[in-house]
Amino acid sequence: MPPSIVFIVYVNDAPEAARFYADLLSIKPSFETPGYIAFGLGDGADLALWSGHTDGLTPTVPRTSEVCLALPGGPDEIDRRFEQWVTKGARVVSEPHDEVFGRTFVVADPDGNLIRVAPVD
Known part of the structure; x- marks a missing residue:
């Protein structure tokens, strides 16, 4: 299996950010938890929104x-x-x-x- 790449964007509220990106890019999440939501971009690439590290952001x-x-x-x-x-x-x-x-x-x-x-x- 070839490796995949995940681009992680740090956000304060993953569900809110996911709604923004889903609307803006006209895509749906491929994986969801309360603090980490990913969107499959194809060919082993994902865009992930993570609210786990927001200290000071x-x-x-x-x-x-x-x-x-x-x-x-x-x-x-x-x-x-x-x-x-x-x-x-x-x-x-x-x-x-x-x-x-x-x-x-x-x-x-x-x-x-x-x-x-x-x-x-």
Whole structure:
């Protein structure tokens, strides 16, 4: 069996964060406990929300990593996704703009964790 990889995002309230990510990404959890909820991303990759280590974490604590959703479809698709997520109430950190790798934007989850949308490489 090939190894799998789990990207863990620390949150204060796993069920609340799971509702946010499920709505934002239109996916359902593949594993749930009160403090740890995972979403299968395919090909041995999961996104997990864990409320087990939140000492001192608040939305105001600077986050130095990002979860990145890579979309096909070019700049227009990036802009469409931005509008969808703003409508869903995502907190905008960086509006759509062009970078060396293409069109991108960043939002934050309720705990301040960063979520970037960018084009597929």
